[in-house]
Amino acid sequence: MKIELIDLTEDNLKQCFELEVADDQKQYIASNETSWKTAKENGKVARPFAVYCDDEMVGFTMFAFDEDYEDPDDRYWLWRFMIDKSLQGKGYGTAALQVIIQYFRDHGANNIRLSTKETNTNALSMYRKAGFHDTGELNDEEIVLQLDL
Secondary structure, three states: OOEEEEEOOOOOHHHHHHOOOOHHHOOOOOOHHHHHHHHHHOOOOEEEEEEEEOOEEEEEEEEEEOOOOOOHHHOEEEEEEEEOHHHOOOOHHHHHHHHHHHHHHHOOOOEEEEEEOOOOHHHHHHHHHOOOEEEEEEEOOEEEEEEEO
16 A cells, blocks of 8 residues: 655646545535635645545645744644545555654654544544544644644
């Protein structure tokens, strides 16, 4: 299984917008099209990517890298991460998360933070298995997790 993070371009943008999470997961994450618009509005910090496995698009992820933010522990966020509903449960998410973590390491991050609702149990289980821990903080109504690199 070869996972890659590929820049979004005119060639793959439409395909990325067609990827969806399962209906019961839609409460946890914005659509990829909405995330793309957020990336465009936050161009200095947002880093959106299509997630590919063996040359097939399987998901989407977006990071926030705000290296000018005053708190060095709050500069690097895994802002969005999804695997298409038809491909979930096949190990793509776990494998892609390892590639995402390596991306943060390779680009100088000291940690990775993310937030999600406490009821997002499948995602929380995956993040905690990868070493993320609860910080005790809340981001709006979402719990914040952190992985120290």
